[in-house]
Amino acid sequence: xxxxxKGNEAFAEAAVRAGCRYFFGYPxxxxxxxxxxxxxxxPEVGGVFLQAESEVAAINMVYGAAAAGARVMxxxxxxxxxxxxxxxxxxxxxxxPAVIVNIMRGGPGLGNIAPTQADYFQAVKGGGHGDYRxxxxxxxxxxxxxxxMEKAFDLADKYRMPVMVLGDGILxxxxxxxxLPPLKEVNPPPKPWAATGKIERxxxxxxxxxxxxxxxxxxxxxxxxxxxxxRQIEESEPLHENFLVEDAQIILVSFGTMARxxxxxxxxxxxRGIKAGLIRPITLWPFPKKAFTAASIPAAKKILxxxxxxxxxxxxxxLAVNGRIEVDFFxxxxxxxxxxxxxxxxxxxxxREVE
Amino acid sequence: xxxRPALLTEKNFHYCPGCHHGxxxxxxxxxxxxxNPEETVGISSVGCSVFIYDYLDIDWVAAAHGRAPAVAxxxxxxxxxxxxxxxxxxxxxxxxxxxxxxHAAARGEKITAIxxxxxxxxxxxxQMAPTTLTGQKTTTTPEGRNPSQQGYPVKxxxxxxxxxxxxxxxxxxxxxxxxxxxxxKALRKAFKVQRANLGFSIVEVLSACPTNWGVSPVEALKWxxxxxxxxxxxxxxxxxxxxxx
Amino acid sequence: xxxxxxxxxFGGQGVLLMGELLAKAALLENKGVSWLPAYGPEMxxxxxxxxxxxxxxxxxxxPLVFEPEVLVAFNKPSYLKFLPKTVPGGIVxxxxxxxxxxxxxxxxxxxxxxxxxxxxLGSMKAVNIYLLGALIALTSVVKAETILxxxxxxxGPKGVYPLNEKAFWRGYDDAGKRANHVxxxx
Numbered sequence: 078x079x080x081x082x083k084g085n086e087a088f089a090e091a092a093v094r095a096g097c098r099y100f101f102g103y104p105x106x107x108x109x110x111x112x113x114x115x116x117x118x119x120p121e122v123g124g125v126f127l128q129a130e131s132e133v134a135a136i137n138m139v140y141g142a143a144a145a146g147a148r149v150m151x152x153x154x155x156x157x158x159x160x161x162x163x164x165x166x167x168x169x170x171x172x173x174p175a176v177i178v179n180i181m182r183g184g185p186g187l188g189n190i191a192p193t194q195a196d197y198f199q200a201v202k203g204g205g206h207g208d209y210r211x212x213x214x215x216x217x218x219x220x221x222x223x224x225x226m227e228k229a230f231d232l233a234d235k236y237r238m239p240v241m242v243l244g245d246g247i248l249x250x251x252x253x254x255x256x257l258p259p260l261k262e263v264n265p266p267p268k269p270w271a272a273t274g275k276i277e278r279x280x281x282x283x284x285x286x287x288x289x290x291x292x293x294x295x296x297x298x299x300x301x302x303x304x305x306x307x308r309q310i311e312e313s314e315p316l317h318e319n320f321l322v323e324d325a326q327i328i329l330v331s332f333g334t335m336a337r338x339x340x341x342x343x344x345x346x347x348x349r350g351i352k353a354g355l356i357r358p359i360t361l362w363p364f365p366k367k368a369f370t371a372a373s374i375p376a377a378k379k380i381l382x383x384x385x386x387x388x389x390x391x392x393x394x395x396l397a398v399n400g401r402i403e404v405d406f407f408x409x410x411x412x413x414x415x416x417x418x419x420x421x422x423x424x425x426x427x428x429r430e431v432e
Numbered sequence: 433x434x435x436r437p438a439l440l441t442e443k444n445f446h447y448c449p450g451c452h453h454g455x456x457x458x459x460x461x462x463x464x465x466x467x468n469p470e471e472t473v474g475i476s477s478v479g480c481s482v483f484i485y486d487y488l489d490i491d492w493v494a495a496a497h498g499r500a501p502a503v504a505x506x507x508x509x510x511x512x513x514x515x516x517x518x519x520x521x522x523x524x525x526x527x528x529x530x531x532x533x534x535h536a537a538a539r540g541e542k543i544t545a546i547x548x549x550x551x552x553x554x555x556x557x558x559q560m561a562p563t564t565l566t567g568q569k570t571t572t573t574p575e576g577r578n579p580s581q582q583g584y585p586v587k588x589x590x591x592x593x594x595x596x597x598x599x600x601x602x603x604x605x606x607x608x609x610x611x612x613x614x615x616x617k618a619l620r621k622a623f624k625v626q627r628a629n630l631g632f633s634i635v636e637v638l639s640a641c642p643t644n645w646g647v648s649p650v651e652a653l654k655w656x657x658x659x660x661x662x663x664x665x666x667x668x669x670x671x672x673x674x675x676x677x
Numbered sequence: 678x679x680x681x682x683x684x685x686x687f688g689g690q691g692v693l694l695m696g697e698l699l700a701k702a703a704l705l706e707n708k709g710v711s712w713l714p715a716y717g718p719e720m721x722x723x724x725x726x727x728x729x730x731x732x733x734x735x736x737x738x739x740p741l742v743f744e745p746e747v748l749v750a751f752n753k754p755s756y757l758k759f760l761p762k763t764v765p766g767g768i769v770x771x772x773x774x775x776x777x778x779x780x781x782x783x784x785x786x787x788x789x790x791x792x793x794x795x796x797x798l799g800s801m802k803a804v805n806i807y808l809l810g811a812l813i814a815l816t817s818v819v820k821a822e823t824i825l826x827x828x829x830x831x832x833g834p835k836g837v838y839p840l841n842e843k844a845f846w847r848g849y850d851d852a853g854k855r856a857n858h859v860x861x862x863x
Contacts, residue, residue: 081697081704081712099510125509129502130535137499137532141506144493145473149506167496218736251740252697252712254704272491272507274514276470285485287494334740341739416743 079254084244085110087219087255088178089118091226092150096263097176098124099149101138103131103157106190107246108180111152132157136164136177143173144286146271148230148263152178155196156187158204165239166205170288172270172303174233176226177211178242180249183412191412192246194335197389200241201362208300210307212240212314213361215332219253225359227258232314234265236306243361245385247334247414310363317365318357319373321347325354327427328374330382330394332358335415339383342420351428352376361390369397377402378431383420384408437461439469443486450649452606452639453480456548457487459612460519463619464490467627472515473507475500477529479521480554498529501536504543515626517544523553526562526586533592533634540597540631544622547588547634550641551660558644562586565659570644585663589636593669599631601670605638607656611666618668624676631672638664680818681742684808685726685759686751686772691805695749696727698809701827702819703731711740724754731818747816748784749808750776751791760784770811770852772804787815789851795844802837803844810848821849 082090089111092100100115112128119126129135135151142149153161158179168175181196183189200213212232216225222244229240272284290296320340322328327346331339336357343353356368367373369380380402382391387410395404407423409415439461445454464472472490476482478497485492495503500518508516518525525533525547533545552570553559559572563585567576577585593601600622604615615637622633638660640652647655682699686692693714703710709732715725728742746767750756752775760769765783774792789811795803806828813821825842832838 079704081700081710099506101506127505127509130531133499134502134505134532134535137496137502138506138509140495140499141475141493141503141508142510143506144503145507145510147510149510163496164499171494220736247713247740250714252700253737253740254710272473272493273511274471274473274491276468281470283489283491285492285494287485287492289482289494337737337739338741344738414741417739417741418743 079256081252082219082255083110083250083252084219084222085180085249086114087222088152088226088242088244089114090257091223092176092230093118093122093124094223094258094260095148095227095230096265097148097150097230098122099142099147100124100126100151101129101135101142101149102151102153103129103135105154105157107182107192107249108152108154108178110249111178111180132160133163136161139175140164140168140171140173143168143175144171144272146268146273148234148265150176150178152180154180154182155184158196158199162205165211166207166209167288168239169205169209169211169303170207171286172237173239173286174237175239176229176233176242177239178244181243181245189412190246192334192385192414193410193412194243194245194333194385194389195410196243197361197384197386200243201364201393209303210238210310210362212236212238212310212363213243214240215243215359215361216248217333217336217357218248219251220255222248223255223258230265234268236310238306243333245334251334314360315363315365315367316359317368318359319368320355320357322354322356322374324376325352325374326376326378326431327351327353327424328377328380329353329355329424330358330380330390331355331384332361332390335383335385338415338417339420342417342424345417345421346424346428351424353424358390364393364397366397369394371401379427380404381423381427382406383415385414386410437465439465439489441487441489445487446483447480448643450640450642450652451480452550452637453548455606455612456546456615456637456639457484459616459619460546461488463616463623464488464515466620467515467623471513472517473511475504475507475516475518477518477520477524479524481519481521481548482555484519498524498527499532500524501529501532501541501543501545505536505539505541508541508543512542515544515623516542517546517623519546520548521554522547522549522551522561522563526588533588534595537592537595537632537634538597540599542626542629543632544626545632545634546619547636548639549588549636549664550639551585552641552644554641554644563588565663568659569646587664589634589669592634597632598634598670599672600625600633600668602634602668603636603638603664603666605656605661605666607638607640607653621671621676625672628676630676636664638666680731680747680816681745682729682731682747682749682812683726683742683745683759684729684749684751685724685755688725690725690751691802692725692751693727695805695809696729698824698827698831699729699812699819702823703729705823705826706819708732708819709734709736711737713740713742726755747812749812751804751808752776753778756780768815770808770815772808787811787852787855789848789855791848794847794851798840798843798847800840803841806841806844807848810845811852814849814852821845
């Protein structure tokens with residue numbers, strides 16, 4: 078049976094159903110329903126909800142819980158995610174699995190609490206110090222929050238690294254019907270590497286969770302292992318959704334809720350006989366490059382990337398097409414949402430140009 | 433009596449001559465052996481003791497600078513039956529990690545903080561610490577710490593002891609055999625408080641840093657007496673009414 | 678694509694709840710639906726609005742409503758702000774007790790004295806349900822009985838349900854009566 082659920086609550090319930098039992102976070106709009114929900118829900122399932130004194134503390138509590146082998150998460154919004162970057166870098170360096178939800182808001186600085194996608198660079202290109210990657214997933218509707226949160230925890234454990242799930246104020250606040258996945262026993266993979274006290278190991282060997290490699294040769298070796306892992310992820314984990322791209326001469330590229338507005342534009346211009354389609358990257362890192370090969374978009378004459386920011390993912394789209402096709406951009410920023418009519422005008426202008 | 437505690441690894445300490453980290457590591461090993469080291473998870477921090485995990489043969493989680501109490505919170509909440517402690521210096525605990533230590537204490541987090549106060553930043557090159565004494569020369573207070581410019585040294589256990597979440601707070605020193613024995617007692621009590629789930633416990637250890645103080649190891653012992661204890665009085669600032677002897 | 682609704686008014690008028698009730702009813706009828714509130718400081722004492730999109734089949738494509746097909750204006754600022762955005766041929770349901778002007782536009786405007794009607798029924802709190810009744814009467818987007826089922830579930834069979842049921846039918850009837858002789862100003 079379907080129930081109506083708010084996006085933020087879905088992030089929370091999805092985490093519980095994915096076996097997450099630990100949440101550490103600090104209040105910030107527009108993600109507050111996530112902690113509100115988990116403060117009530119986690120104790121019901123024997124879990125722990127803890128409101129930390131800061132995002133800095135929260136992410137380090139996540140680090141500690143992950144080091145002890147738990148499925149653990151935090152959620153925040155741009156300014157809080159900035160404060161967490163230190164901890165995310167340490168999670169990556171120490172190879173710890175954790176899920177971080179960012180319900181993006183307007184920035185830079187204090188900005189505002191309106192929806193944006195302005196943290197794409199921060200999420201996808203690093204954010205913290207050092208040479209590392211974070212898997213980034215971008216759900217577009219409440220149902221997909223459930224599938225991607227489960228995936229986030231699974232990927233985090235599989236690759237032993239932090240996974241970020243990017244939403245925006247729209248996704249956090251929207252309420253939509255969702256078929257709740259069954260409450261099932263979740264069995265995360267064993268974590269023999271976790272620092273849980275020697276008592277939990279028969280051989281009584283000890284565990285040290287650490288990101289300090291004082292000898293550069295050793296650090297390089299460690300990072301080469303990480304990069305081998307990253308290459309494997311780039312090979313096997315990219316996800317995207319194609320919508321009417323096969324015959325499309327104009328390809329829109331959008332992620333998250335923005336892609337839903339873009340999709341409505343595709344449908345509208347199709348009514349006018351314009352062959353438009355949409356590629357919606359679901360994994361932002363690894364970026365779904367293969368969706369942009371000549372074989373994948375055989376009729377494409379021009380690409381239009383649409384984002385709720387000043388132009389960030391467009392750089393990855395350009396890298397993916399590597400100059401083969403011209404890539405245009407339309408976006409609004411600062412908390413303003415590109416309206417369907419504005420995007421349509423842009424598409425119509427491109428259509429005239431392409432003719 | 434003088435045999436090496438089994439918990440200390442074979443690795444030689446990297447500390448300077450006269451540094452008190454070595455004594456404290458040994459005391460910690462001895463006390464943990466009285467409990468169950470296999471049930472222990474240590475949280476190391478950033479500072480001279482960053483490699484402590486090389487010396488004590490237990491599970492460790494290495495924390496970012498100042499964040500050890502938050503990391504310890506995460507570990508303890510997942511594994512409430514483990515003995516979890518942080519080992520932090522004065523820059524780590526009393527400067528960059530002030531928020532984390534205060535709130536772990538306020539929450540009554542069932543962890544133990546071992547706080548090495550040597551009134552100076554050791555690893556980064558002898559800069560002023562939050563606990564650097566008035567008039568004390570460091571590489572960033574070449575004329576001596578001037579309260580009108582750099583403010584006053586921070587008294588951490590006094591501050592923390594007023595928090596309801598704190599069950600045990602003591603300050604000890606390691607500059608005489610008697611004080612070393614007292615330090616061991618305080619450490620034991622702090623872990624007992626944790627074992628009894630009474631709340632947060634902290635032991636501040638006045639510790640010598642001859643290298644950065646610019647004195648000999650022997651003079652450093654005197655310096656602890658004359659300068660540090662004079663400003664940072666030893667003793668138990670808070671102790672539970674019952675639950676531990 | 679689906680039908681777009683926008684309801685707007687002051688915080689405290691039950692604007693968001695009205696949208697939520699409509700969304701719940703749509704779900705019960707197995708329609709695709711989304712409900713999206715404008716959130717933030719404006720929720721606290723300022724203006725409040727929410728968008729509901731209902732698809733007869735399949736999921737909602739975009740939950741954002743830039744140009745409503747049906748606007749419910751609870752007060753004057755909402756009327757002035759959103760009527761010009763309503764699509765040509767759309768319906769604008771207006772609480773005439775709080776809107777003392779009339780804009781022209783290629784839309785069908787239905788003025789209803791929602792405050793006055795609810796005062797007569799006993800509580801101004803039912804204004805949102807009165808306007809919901811009007812919306813159902815004018816659009817038939819979901820069945821009246823489905824909405825009433827939702828109202829009963831939300832308000833409890835005893836409690837304030839009877840009042841809200843009355844308000845719903847009053848709005849429904851008033852809209853029915855007026856729907857045929859309302860200005861479509863061009």
